[in-house]
Amino acid sequence: MGVVQTQTATLFAPPDALRLECGRSLGPIEVAYETYGALSPARDNAVFVCHALTGDAHAAGYHAAAEQRPGWWEFMIGPGKPIDTRRYFVICANILGGCRGTTGPSSINPQTQQPWGLDFPIVTVADMVKVHKRLTEHLGISKLLAVVGGSMGGMQVLEWAVRYPDSVRAAIAIATTPRLSAQSIAFDAIGRSAILADPKFAKGLYHAGETPAQGLAIARMIGHITYLSEEGMHAKFGRQLRHADRYRFDFTSEFSVETYLDHQGRAFVERFDANSYLYVTKAMDYFDLPAAAGSLEAALAGVKARFLVISFRTDWLFTPAQSRQIVDALLARDKDVTYCNIDSHYGHDAFLLEPERLGRLIHGHLESVLHDSSIAGLCLADRTAAPPRAPKRLDLACIEDLIAPQSTVLDLGCGDGTLLARLRQHKGVRGFGVETDEEAVLACVDRGLPVIHGDLEDELAKLPDDAYDCVVLSQTLQALRNPNAVLHDMLRVGRVCLVSFPNAAYWRRRLRLLVTGRAAYGENGSLPWHASALQRSLSLRDFLTYCRMQHIRAVRVLALNPRTGRRVQKVPNARARQIVVMLQKAPPPSAGPQK
């Protein structure tokens, strides 16, 4: 971005003061912000970036040509970067209660002309977002293309999407949570205790003298452990000693991890204010999206943004399970959501340390929203994914044929999204995928396809009834742990289901078993039993018997022979190598003839 400048807007000047959640009013409020790129004439290309706990408005570029350290999300924002400033107008602003230019407890209380200290009102994430919403209005923007943020920035993203559903096209929530766990509250509380216990804290009025540096450093050190993962710390430090090859047998810091934390603590007190630390951690503790609405599902019921939720495998502060709560609530309300759990060992900090995968996801999602919104002047110039190839597998070609144009399709085990991309291109289908492989999930997002990163046997149960016109399960039935549960869930979620599987009763297989006594074959008849994936054998007849018993209607049965490339009309259970079945729920059995 080159050299950028922090600007300041003065908002909520009395009598228009901001009514805070705590009941008190605050105004005027100064807001420090930076912008990158140019606002389009239609004012529809703005991306608001929300910073985390101790971040600031300086997300990208340098404040001076000689500066060494760029903004905190330099890899993400800039020309040609995932949030491409050649196309988007990017805004980042310091949060209310912070200490980096926006009004906070170190600001001057207009009544007393002294720093607020602990007289500053308690602020919440909702208050922060209200201030930023006003800033966007001040900039002449009524609808954001996207709101993006990690950690506490992700909380702001959730708040934006819930509070201003008509002002957010895309919501990208990274490494965040709908509310803190007891454990996270406990860490915050101990950090605050350390600050409050520091005699130099002086009830928050330390501005004339020494600051409570030791208390703040301890709070930061505690926080820092929660930002890293155990395995990340092990990889970085292990049990390495900093300055020696043997123990010193005293209480000075000697393990590398100790001196690193000392350094983190010292560096932090240089740039951050102890009062602000109290306020922003408290805001985080108070954030509780489900509380007011009664449930997370209810809280998210009104959102209109297309969601991208990203978590990191080793994040134990805001865990993948907490991101999944957001995803599951959105799924339950049939909202548009993509989810990826990135396999990173960086823990919570990964949202600042995984440029490649994070960049692909954010780039792909923004592109997809642009595309769907048909925003003028911002064409999809650089889609990275290859155009979807025609299916080589006969069963996939048949499935493609069977799907109605303009329908909605759920593809279970969607791989890199080839089928869904073809259906979108050729039939105008609105597709959604579930896929367990991370690289395949990234490929789907590259194509602009919504996808959930997870095991289909776990995911399916979370989807609402009758959410899709069609649910597809191709060549996976035979490898499921619990095929019965999956089939019933498919029929619950979709009006029609398409299932393909290899037919164990194909005549060559029968004959081989009968004549040679060999039973084992792989998916395409070539892999021996000890090298193939674990899978069960079933024939068309087995499957149809099952359907009858379970009151499932097999409305179409396609018996295929991929070797000839043709459908088999007669004696399908003997002549088909592969089967494609279209299923529907049977109508409830009649109660017998009425008298």
Add this chain to the structure above:
Amino acid sequence: MGVVQTQTATLFAPPDALRLECGRSLGPIEVAYETYGALSPARDNAVFVCHALTGDAHAAGYHAAAEQRPGWWEFMIGPGKPIDTRRYFVICANILGGCRGTTGPSSINPQTQQPWGLDFPIVTVADMVKVHKRLTEHLGISKLLAVVGGSMGGMQVLEWAVRYPDSVRAAIAIATTPRLSAQSIAFDAIGRSAILADPKFAKGLYHAGETPAQGLAIARMIGHITYLSEEGMHAKFGRQLRHADRYRFDFTSEFSVETYLDHQGRAFVERFDANSYLYVTKAMDYFDLPAAAGSLEAALAGVKARFLVISFRTDWLFTPAQSRQIVDALLARDKDVTYCNIDSHYGHDAFLLEPERLGRLIHGHLESVLHDSSIAGLCLADRTAAPPRAPKRLDLACIEDLIAPQSTVLDLGCGDGTLLARLRQHKGVRGFGVETDEEAVLACVDRGLPVIHGDLEDELAKLPDDAYDCVVLSQTLQALRNPNAVLHDMLRVGRVCLVSFPNAAYWRRRLRLLVTGRAAYGENGSLPWHASALQRSLSLRDFLTYCRMQHIRAVRVLALNPRTGRRVQKVPNARARQIVVMLQKAPPPSAGPQK
């Protein structure tokens, strides 16, 4: 135990001072200890209990009849309890550097007649164990029946077993680690920082005035989070507010988890000394079993004790993976070790909170060691497990017949240990099991069988070459993810392998597939495809082809028909429902005829 008294021994009186690892000498050393039960005339029934970080010698009973709170491991120690004081003589002693009666930094420095404070020498876990070893000698005991301890107590157990291999029959290490991770060191370091930063700490010489209560409380609060699990904290506190139904919008503690931690901090400073906290956490940080020997395997090479290692699923301080390092190193050296990962949500604290399962494991292991040691006067009066039933399954009966008397047997997927218990009883076999189900693992320990709690596909690779005469895999081959790797590992670990599996080419199955086009059958021919476990089909012929290709010798093939209860002699691939095969590595292929 009723009312008990703490006693004190004075050891290492000069000139016999203890040479510490740090190079300094210390003596005399007072040791506070308690004993429960009676020492046998042969002095061979002593169980030494090692306490954790902030514990003390008071493990069981009450110090006065009116006392409310018993010793810290009351559920474990007493008449009829898992460590049964009717049979064992139990000793528990405060650690060196502690503050509960054993010499530590709050003791009087004989040179100055003042409390030591930070002049006290840095002590290590090895120093602590040397002191306790001397105590046992003082009590006239040269060989302990067992050493038992959790957390830092578990480190002492490891140290005992390594340092005094001939003095320990059984080592029971619970929720412990061979060395702290960077993350655990970091938590300890921050706790110490909080104490050292408290102005009342006064370089450790606070004994005349106020104590550094705030620093110590913060250290304890940090520690406490690491003792609980995220899910345990969630279950206990969630986001509950302590005294209100809405936020107070100030910085007083209001979440239940905050007030709980405040209470823990306050209570701790009443009973524990800040200097001791520095010394014992430092000892923990310094503990590094692999360091001196070069590897954990090398460190454990000389141990003779029978090990029981126990971890807890949600323990994130000393993780199951760290317990597994101990187990794996013992397995690699072919040591006698039993392992169970208890599915508890209590986190690290579970070693104080899981009486039932912990009790069964410790009781079973002690019984088994007693039995093997044939210690006079301590018969196995109360074995809880039922005598092993004769096998109903024909393949198991055949496997039992094929195993040589007095051999060593590894049973992969050993269930509740029925086969191994029968082999022990009828053939004098020394058995060892691997089992994934926790309840089955507990049942094995009830029977006194060594067993590893884990997935056989992961465990097998950890065992050394040629460790067993025979390795058994019954009715599991067809459900393995990677049968080829397992079979090769079995042949590496055992001189002979016995494998049983259902024969997919049994003539009824062939005929059924041919005539009816039905392929799906369960293990015993009854479960339909959608209800059976995921498993592959293979015939005897498939298996023998595989063996030829892989240079595995099938030295015995038993073709069975369980319905008739007989072996099949002719046309086995058509007439057998089940197969038992005895396998051996083929000799390396000859290099061709010599000229």
